[in-house]
Amino acid sequence: MTPAPLRDHAWLKIAVGLSTSMPGELQFRRLVQAICEVLPCDAVSLLQLRDGILVPVALQGLAPELIGHQFRPSEHPRLAAILASREPVRFPDDTDLPDPFDGWLAIDPERRADVHACMGCSLYVDHQLVGALTLDALTPGVFDTVDDMTVAAFAALAAATLRNVALLHSLEQAKAQQQALAQELVQEARQREGELVGQSPVLQRLRQEIRLVASTDLAVLITGETGTGKELVARTLHAQSRRADQALVHLNCAALPESIAESELFGHCKGAFTGAVSERAGKFELADGGTLFLDEIGELPLALQAKLLRALQQGEIQRVGSDKLKRVNVRLIAATNRDLAQEVDAGRFRADLYHRLKVYPIAVPPLRAHLEDLDHLCGYFLQQARSRLGVAPVGLHPEALAALHQYDWPGNVRELEHLLLRASLKAAQQEPTRPLIRLPHLGLSAGTLAPQPMPDAQRVNNLPGLRDAVEQYQRQLIEQALARHEGNWSAAARALQLDRANLNRLAKRLGLAS
Numbered sequence: 001m002t003p004a005p006l007r008d009h010a011w012l013k014i015a016v017g018l019s020t021s022m023p024g025e026l027q028f029r030r031l032v033q034a035i036c037e038v039l040p041c042d043a044v045s046l047l048q049l050r051d052g053i054l055v056p057v058a059l060q061g062l063a064p065e066l067i068g069h070q071f072r073p074s075e076h077p078r079l080a081a082i083l084a085s086r087e088p089v090r091f092p093d094d095t096d097l098p099d100p101f102d103g104w105l106a107i108d109p110e111r112r113a114d115v116h117a118c119m120g121c122s123l124y125v126d127h128q129l130v131g132a133l134t135l136d137a138l139t140p141g142v143f144d145t146v147d148d149m150t151v152a153a154f155a156a157l158a159a160a161t162l163r164n165v166a167l168l169h170s171l172e173q174a175k176a177q178q179q180a181l182a183q184e185l186v187q188e189a190r191q192r193e194g195e196l197v198g199q200s201p202v203l204q205r206l207r208q209e210i211r212l213v214a215s216t217d218l219a220v221l222i223t224g225e226t227g228t229g230k231e232l233v234a235r236t237l238h239a240q241s242r243r244a245d246q247a248l249v250h251l252n253c254a255a256l257p258e259s260i261a262e263s264e265l266f267g268h269c270k271g272a273f274t275g276a277v278s279e280r281a282g283k284f285e286l287a288d289g290g291t292l293f294l295d296e297i298g299e300l301p302l303a304l305q306a307k308l309l310r311a312l313q314q315g316e317i318q319r320v321g322s323d324k325l326k327r328v329n330v331r332l333i334a335a336t337n338r339d340l341a342q343e344v345d346a347g348r349f350r351a352d353l354y355h356r357l358k359v360y361p362i363a364v365p366p367l368r369a370h371l372e373d374l375d376h377l378c379g380y381f382l383q384q385a386r387s388r389l390g391v392a393p394v395g396l397h398p399e400a401l402a403a404l405h406q407y408d409w410p411g412n413v414r415e416l417e418h419l420l421l422r423a424s425l426k427a428a429q430q431e432p433t434r435p436l437i438r439l440p441h442l443g444l445s446a447g448t449l450a451p452q453p454m455p456d457a458q459r460v461n462n463l464p465g466l467r468d469a470v471e472q473y474q475r476q477l478i479e480q481a482l483a484r485h486e487g488n489w490s491a492a493a494r495a496l497q498l499d500r501a502n503l504n505r506l507a508k509r510l511g512l513a514s
């Protein structure tokens, strides 16, 4: 066929459609319109193969309601023949094979005319069958003048359009998935947002600091011993910031094998390394608009520290395997129980990153520095334990509370939380209706208890008599034995070389048992 100027125009329109991201439906429609302009046909259909069924995605010259139909190739021999061939297929005008579009031509509103001339071409993308293009006309023999090359060129364009639209669709899906994931993280952050319990001056100051820095976008470095509540402080800070409606993305740098650390932080492209089977966003991208919480930052490998610094300085990240930079707007909160200044001196942490992170340092105090909050914290965790274990309200014997006040809490608030959970379980097992945590339930051996300081006045004026001192010593020995044998009175009696009844009597007299 000799291409006419109008026809050149049609090719151009298709090419422009392919190079833009116009909606899929529109691209398909433009394509079939252009084919009708170039070729002498009355009807064109572009069919997409979905799970073995041909589904019309664009029609020209055919009844519009056909768009909702589905065509099983096994029920339509002409379509089956088109799919079975890599070359354009022409059907003789007098073929016995029924045409799927008989009676559906739009120029025949009575739906009476049968299609006379018919041809079609299968569509392939990367050697994969993706659909079919069909051309129909009422005039017999009209396609005899159309050469295979022109039809094959249209088929290639149709296949490219199908691929283009599928690609755009999957990109949109990936974006939607990413947004859904970010939203999930926001929800999770809200659910896990605990309450910072305590009214001591130390905690009041901590709360003030959180409030002060929350309203800014400054990087915050939270330091403190393990279990002091650094993560809780980070969550509270995010919840009080203007990013509260966006994600708080948590990354524990200590649990990050060096080999995947970069991809976890910055994401990767498909094929960037073995196992990178698909494109994946990193934590930085997921936190875009929100907060990235890097826990245990002191454990981040040196090589990654340099990349993190660059991302913070430039506000741009690069997925592993990609040469494109992506702008991100992320507020960083980092936490560590290491002395980062010391790590810098030892050459294990970059000084420039350290200074960048500690724009606003917050030190979370150890529990022994705010023991005034202990009663309040106990109440809070006992209530939590009760609902977690599904038991009756759990009480705390004054002696047990006194022992908790004597302990020096190397594991801080987390240790208290776990200890009370364990003790609640033991107490509820012994007294299900009115569980009461007693000294032995705590499992604290006397050796771990710090000596209780005696008030000065008592020390001078109120020295214990011998009897009191002996009783105190007996009490201590019994408590130790009970703690060592997890509250088992018979085992404790054996360890103390007493019989069980004598131990009971003695314990009652000393106020250790009722």
Ligand SMILES: Nc1ncnc2c1ncn2[C@@H]1O[C@H](COP(=O)(O)OP(=O)(O)OP(=O)(O)O)[C@@H](O)[C@H]1O
Binding pocket: 194, 195, 196, 197, 198, 224, 225, 226, 227, 228, 229, 230, 231, 232, 233, 336, 337, 413, 414, 417
């Ligand atoms: N003041 C507090 N009020 C209520 N709960 C607290 C408080 N401080 C800590 N907790 C609780 O103690 C547990 C440990 O806290 P968190 O995980 O925040 O500690 P961390 O300092 O981040 O520990 P690590 O350094 O080991 O990661 C959590 O369950 C937390 O909710």
